[in-house]
Every structure is written in C-alpha cells, then in structure tokens.
Amino acid sequence: MKNIITLNDLIIKAVEELDEERVIKLASKALKSGMDPLFLLDLIKEGVKRVGKLYEEQKYFIADLIMAGLIFKEVLELEEIKAQFQRKSDEIEGKIVVGTVKGDLHDIGKDIFKGLMEVNGFEVIDLGVDVPEDAFVKSVIKYKPDIVGLSGVLTTTVESMKDVVEALVQAGVRNSVKIILGGNHITREACEYIGADSFTNDASEGVKICKQLLKSK
Incomplete structure (x- = not known):
C-alpha cells in the first residue's frame, strides 16, 4: 500500500511541477501495474488543481495553465485511457x-x-x-x-x-x-x-x- 500511495503522490507532484516526461512515464507505470484509468485521471486532475491554485496565487502564469492542459491531453492518448472513452x-x-x-x-x-x-x-x-x-x-x-x-x-x-x-x-x-x-x-x-x-x-x-x-x- 505504501508504494501505491507514493506513486500517487509522485504523479500529482509531477503534474504540479509541469514535468511532462515524468508524468507520462509515471502514468504508464501506474496503468501497467493495474491502476484504474479513471483513478489515474483523478490524480492528474489533482495535480492540475494545484497548478490552478498556484496560478491564483500568481506563482504560475497562463502559459503554465496551458502546459498543464497539454500534459493532460498527452495522458489521454495512452492506450489504456483511450479505451475508457470508446463509445x-x-x-x-x-x-x-x-x-x-x-x-x-x-x-x-x-x-x-x-x-x-x-x-x-x-x-x-x-x-x-x-x-x-x-x-x-x-x-x-x-x-x-x-x-x-x-x-x-x-x-x-x-x-x-x-x-x-x-x-x-x-x-x-x-x-x-x-x-x-x-x-x-x-x-x-x-x-x-x-x-x-x-x-x-x-x-x-x-x-x-x-x-x-x-x-x-
């Protein structure tokens, strides 16, 4: 359980720090280890929420909000995630x-x-x-x-x-x-x-x- 919690925290932190490469690497690892795709998206959302808070505190800028959105879209392109959105x-x-x-x-x-x-x-x-x-x-x-x-x-x-x-x-x-x-x-x-x-x-x-x-x- 400790490793799962640590991975969750790492994913959220990577999004918060706008580290695109690390987010994708951690997301892929999480999915391969059996993490529910929608739960992963919740973690990504939490990271983006923190980016939004930093923006409201004027520590981040509009470009950072846009970057967070691009990272999210990269995660959506992972095969395990795309399968969740097939009609x-x-x-x-x-x-x-x-x-x-x-x-x-x-x-x-x-x-x-x-x-x-x-x-x-x-x-x-x-x-x-x-x-x-x-x-x-x-x-x-x-x-x-x-x-x-x-x-x-x-x-x-x-x-x-x-x-x-x-x-x-x-x-x-x-x-x-x-x-x-x-x-x-x-x-x-x-x-x-x-x-x-x-x-x-x-x-x-x-x-x-x-x-x-x-x-x-």
Whole structure:
C-alpha cells in the first residue's frame, strides 16, 4: 500500500511541477501495474488543481495553465485511457453543450466529462475554454441541447457561471435546458446562487446526474 500511495503522490507532484516526461512515464507505470484509468485521471486532475491554485496565487502564469492542459491531453492518448472513452453504441440519448466559462482556461475536468458523456451516448458540443455568456446563448439557440454544462476550476468562475444563467434567462431559453455545473469549488449553496439545476465535483457522477436530468426534462 505504501508504494501505491507514493506513486500517487509522485504523479500529482509531477503534474504540479509541469514535468511532462515524468508524468507520462509515471502514468504508464501506474496503468501497467493495474491502476484504474479513471483513478489515474483523478490524480492528474489533482495535480492540475494545484497548478490552478498556484496560478491564483500568481506563482504560475497562463502559459503554465496551458502546459498543464497539454500534459493532460498527452495522458489521454495512452492506450489504456483511450479505451475508457470508446463509445459502446451509436444511439444518441441526448445532446449537451459544454464549456469552461469566461475567465478560466482549464479544460481537464471538462474533457474527462465530455469523453464519458460521449461513451454514454450523448452528443457533445464542446465550446472550449474561456467561453463568454453570449457564446453559450448562441449555442443553445443553434443546437437546441437538452443540457448545458458549465465548467470552471477557479473560484472566480462562480460569477461567470451566474452570468451565463442570467444571459440564458434574458434570451428566453433558460427553461428549454437543464444546467449542470462542474468544479471542485462548487457547492449546493453556490449552485442555488448561480441558478443551475445541479452540480458535480466528479465526472462519472456528472454522467449519472445528466441522465436523471434528461429523464426529468
């Protein structure tokens, strides 16, 4: 157990230090030793979360956030990880628009969620990162999704998420969609303040919630 814990810590630390080569080497070792691919992604997310914290403390810069995202994408290319995101069926259960809200460049949690949603039969329209509220409004009008997923890692994104919901209300399309929030800092109180239907701190749980939202829609 001690060796497993040590490996977990090493992976998180390597991501935090933006050591791409070491992250890939440790990730490959972990997968070959039997680590669950989604658990590995949780470790990568924790490392990226620490990068985000260092950015908020002005010890890291935007380039470092981008680098963390690139490292994450490298991990996603590992064969054992890619196998987790292979769609089981061509049948479409529902449609969701996702994006990291304005003021945040993080896409790790969003990309994991996107991949899992696609595996579970959802059509996903990904708007990317640093997405302004009007882009969400235009996408809802254009694609007519069942759900809108707002992602954010930085604590400042609570206000950006609220701006998106208010923009959807003003455009008269809020009631046509369910809204789910994603981010470790999101609480039930924050969800109610923002005006969303639900929230999650875990991508796998987010898939279950979206299926429930689709049934209740």
